[in-house]
Amino acid sequence: MAGLTLNHLYKRYDNSGKKKKIKNDFAVKDLNLVCEQGEFVALLGPSGCGKTTTLRMIAGLEEITDGEIYIGERLVNNLHPKDRNIGLAFEDYAMYPPLNVYGNVAFNLRAKGVDKEEIDRKVREIAPLMQIDDLLEKMPVKLSGGQKQRVNIARAIIREPELLLMDEPLSHLDGKARQAMRTEIKRLINKIKCTTVYVTHDQLEAMSLADKIAIINFGVLQQFGTPAEVYDDPANEFVASFIGEPPMNILETTIINKEGTFYFTFADSNLQIEVPKRYYEVVSDGFKCKMGVRPMDVLIGGPDSTGTSEQIATFENLGDERRIGIRVGDVLMMLITEDEKRYKRGDVIKLEVRGEKTHLFDIETGERIREKN
Amino acid sequence: MARIQLQNVKKAFGKVQALDGISLDVKDKEFFVLFGPAGAGKTTILNCIAGIAMPDEGVVKFDNDVMNLIDPAHRNVAMVFENYALYPQMSVYDNMASALRSKLYKTDEAEIKERIMWAAKTMKMENLLERLPSQLSNGQKQRVAMGRALVRTPNVFLMDEPLAHLDAKLRNAMRTELKEMQANLGSTCIYVTHDFMEAMALGDRIAIINEGKIVQIGTGDEIYYMPCNEFTAQLMGDPQINIVKAEISGTDKEYSITIKVNGEDVVMALPSDSGVYSKFSEINPDVVDLGIRPQNVKYSFEPKDGYFKATVYSYESIGNKSVIVAECGDYQLRMIAPNGLNVAIDSEVYIRFELDHAIFFDAEEKTYIVRYDEASFIALAAAKEEE
Numbered sequence: 001m002a003g004l005t006l007n008h009l010y011k012r013y014d015n016s017g018k019k020k021k022i023k024n025d026f027a028v029k030d031l032n033l034v035c036e037q038g039e040f041v042a043l044l045g046p047s048g049c050g051k052t053t054t055l056r057m058i059a060g061l062e063e064i065t066d067g068e069i070y071i072g073e074r075l076v077n078n079l080h081p082k083d084r085n086i087g088l089a090f091e092d093y094a095m096y097p098p099l100n101v102y103g104n105v106a107f108n109l110r111a112k113g114v115d116k117e118e119i120d121r122k123v124r125e126i127a128p129l130m131q132i133d134d135l136l137e138k139m140p141v142k143l144s145g146g147q148k149q150r151v152n153i154a155r156a157i158i159r160e161p162e163l164l165l166m167d168e169p170l171s172h173l174d175g176k177a178r179q180a181m182r183t184e185i186k187r188l189i190n191k192i193k194c195t196t197v198y199v200t201h202d203q204l205e206a207m208s209l210a211d212k213i214a215i216i217n218f219g220v221l222q223q224f225g226t227p228a229e230v231y232d233d234p235a236n237e238f239v240a241s242f243i244g245e246p247p248m249n250i251l252e253t254t255i256i257n258k259e260g261t262f263y264f265t266f267a268d269s270n271l272q273i274e275v276p277k278r279y280y281e282v283v284s285d286g287f288k289c290k291m292g293v294r295p296m297d298v299l300i301g302g303p304d305s306t307g308t309s310e311q312i313a314t315f316e317n318l319g320d321e322r323r324i325g326i327r328v329g330d331v332l333m334m335l336i337t338e339d340e341k342r343y344k345r346g347d348v349i350k351l352e353v354r355g356e357k358t359h360l361f362d363i364e365t366g367e368r369i370r371e372k373n
Numbered sequence: 374m375a376r377i378q379l380q381n382v383k384k385a386f387g388k389v390q391a392l393d394g395i396s397l398d399v400k401d402k403e404f405f406v407l408f409g410p411a412g413a414g415k416t417t418i419l420n421c422i423a424g425i426a427m428p429d430e431g432v433v434k435f436d437n438d439v440m441n442l443i444d445p446a447h448r449n450v451a452m453v454f455e456n457y458a459l460y461p462q463m464s465v466y467d468n469m470a471s472a473l474r475s476k477l478y479k480t481d482e483a484e485i486k487e488r489i490m491w492a493a494k495t496m497k498m499e500n501l502l503e504r505l506p507s508q509l510s511n512g513q514k515q516r517v518a519m520g521r522a523l524v525r526t527p528n529v530f531l532m533d534e535p536l537a538h539l540d541a542k543l544r545n546a547m548r549t550e551l552k553e554m555q556a557n558l559g560s561t562c563i564y565v566t567h568d569f570m571e572a573m574a575l576g577d578r579i580a581i582i583n584e585g586k587i588v589q590i591g592t593g594d595e596i597y598y599m600p601c602n603e604f605t606a607q608l609m610g611d612p613q614i615n616i617v618k619a620e621i622s623g624t625d626k627e628y629s630i631t632i633k634v635n636g637e638d639v640v641m642a643l644p645s646d647s648g649v650y651s652k653f654s655e656i657n658p659d660v661v662d663l664g665i666r667p668q669n670v671k672y673s674f675e676p677k678d679g680y681f682k683a684t685v686y687s688y689e690s691i692g693n694k695s696v697i698v699a700e701c702g703d704y705q706l707r708m709i710a711p712n713g714l715n716v717a718i719d720s721e722v723y724i725r726f727e728l729d730h731a732i733f734f735d736a737e738e739k740t741y742i743v744r745y746d747e748a749s750f751i752a753l754a755a756a757k758e759e760e
Contacts, residue, residue: 046540107420119396127626149441154641174411179612183687183698190718202541208689227690245692246545296693314552319597320668323574325549332549336693342753345556 003195009067027249044212050219087156237366300348382431406576431685451522625654670708680723
């Protein structure tokens with residue numbers, strides 16, 4: 001059963017009052033998405049891509065221009081937010097400052113007129129889950145950011161919603177607290193098995209938390225798939241460069257045919273990489289496209305390597321790993337190594353690129369060029 | 374370019390002691406990083422060097438000249454801020470020229486042009502010179518802000534988290550560019566950051582600052598491999614280092630450690646290492662804190678010889694690799710694993726430490742005692758020093 005279905009969803013903000021005509025005025029454009037019951041879906045994209053608008057439409061906080069939203073089997077287009085049976089956790093915690101943590105968590109149930117013992121049972125049940133059992137008597141001002149966000153989430157899930165919506169719940173936290181909180185959310189969702197939609201602009205959060213990721217740009221869905229799918233099999237250049245840190249190296253290339261073997265070549269560089277055989281049907285001599293390869297698929301060859309000799313432009317020792325940059329034309333091609341050797345700028349290394357791991361993208365549209373099946 | 378020295382600098386804001394006796398000696402042409410958590414006093418140090426803040430006590434010297442009473446304009450420092458502070462009504466070219474055209478530096482236009490062209494080339498922004506700041510992306514704005522600092526020949530560049538406003542991708546790219554640029558520049562630079570990757574990648578030396586004091590000064594390698602205490606060890610590395618209380622037993626022939634995992638004792642023999650063994654026989658500790666980085670913790674999903682049992686608390690991807698968090702009673706262990714494993718939460722996991730990468734800390738003072746292969750890391754640091 002589907003937990004949430006978005007059917008041809010559109011959103012256009014009314015700009016009639018503004019002097020300037022905005023060209024691309026659809027904030028969300030023809031969005032189709034099906035989240036299975038209990039699935040954790042991340043909406044991922046750069047700021048202004050329409051991910052929060054989508055979430056607000058699901059919550060009922062924003063009118064929809066066209067399309068249908070189903071929560072479970074119910075069409076909710078015309079339902080009030082309070083009747084949609086959803087839990088909300090936003091970036092800012094919006095707690096009631098005069099109430100202690102217990103009061104904040106219990107607030108919704110009290111408002112609904114649930115009886116006191118039932119409320120108490122539920123609060124005591126959820127508190128250890130969110131690790132707020134020793135905070136129940138504290139006032140919101142006494143809490144750290146991470147604690148506040150835990151209370152905030154506890155408040156959203158105590159209503160046992162059909163659908164949990166979270167909008168960047170971690171973005172206020174600093175690095176360490178965020179790392180810990182990510183782990184907590186992951187465990188919690190695993191336990192309560194509630195269908196969840198999670199908005200973030202941080203690819204790492206999406207990759208680490210979600211069962212499936214919907215990548216959105218300019219209001220248009222770019223790809224919807226599991227973390228492994230969007231990482232290994234990106235639909236286009238945008239997805240390829242948005243997922244992964246450091247991002248995929250993407251270089252403009254001209255493919256040449258040398259005695260029956262195709263090679264990627266690059267302007268102002270003597271680097272040549274063999275084109276995987278599976279692309280032979282779609283490329284030709286002089287074919288121009290973009291080549292993408294992840295930094296971990298670029299290797300340093302040993303002493304008898306047949307790779308191209310290249311000078312190191314940048315060497316960054318990051319402790320856990322080391323990153324090396326090589327100039328290919330005016331693009332800096334990055335590679336990652338965990339080996340302990342220290343290089344210097346100007347050192348020459350043999351570069352080996354795992355040709356079989358390369359992706360091709362159309363030079364104009366950025367769409368993936370795939371091999372023929 | 375100049376050598377910058379701070380001697381016992383103190384600065385208080387009301388009751389808060391922002392700087393509590395800071396002494397630094399930044400060599401000429403060095404890229405020096407001030408690194409620490411928010412509120413540590415990093416920016417205040419920068420402000421004292423620039424002359425924006427006045428130290429309550431202590432001396433600031435440029436090339437052995439005391440600068441305490443010299444006003445900021447005459448210290449000849451170039452600052453680059455987190456918010457770019459560009460003049461919005463001026464083109465990029467005029468923004469870059471503004472300092473040189475001021476009364477203080479009055480440079481003739483031909484020379485201004487020559488310097489701007491050089492700086493623009495170094496920062497790869499020749500095509501932006503005619504634009505207004507509003508027509509630039511954030512990354513480009515930061516480039517202009519740096520370019521504007523470059524056209525002068527200041528005693529020192531002071532950079533206050535110049536990359537902090539940029540998104541992750543741009544920050545990485547700019548960090549790499551900055552590293553490449555720095556090599557061409559050969560200038561003294563003091564750089565404030567709270568991002569350990571920036572500190573490691575850019576700094577010739579790093580000073581770790583906490584609560585207005587210097588915790589440690591050293592090269593990236595020294596600080597990463599031989600952190601002077603647990604605070605520093607936890608700052609360097611992501612995910613952060615695991616620290617576990619361990620009892621030491623044995624004699625100088627053979628040492629072993631015992632740790633508690635979910636209430637049960639797990640005994641591990643310490644591999645032989647002359648540095649570690651001689652240190653232990655010298656100080657004879659009963660209990661130490663064992664520091665082990667996530668990449669040196671190995672896992673298996675089947676029982677295996679030399680592995681102890683724990684339960685999976687979570688499994689999350691951090692981009693190119695993943696982290697398994699294991700529950701061990703009153704602490705958790707983080708370890709690096711590849712992406713795409715099928716790991717069920719609360720399932721069993723078997724763990725082994727690669728103890729020949731361990732770092733030992735005093736259980737009370739939390740200070741560094743010794744680590745494996747210490748001699749080779751000291752040699753590594755010495756080699757860097759010679760460069």
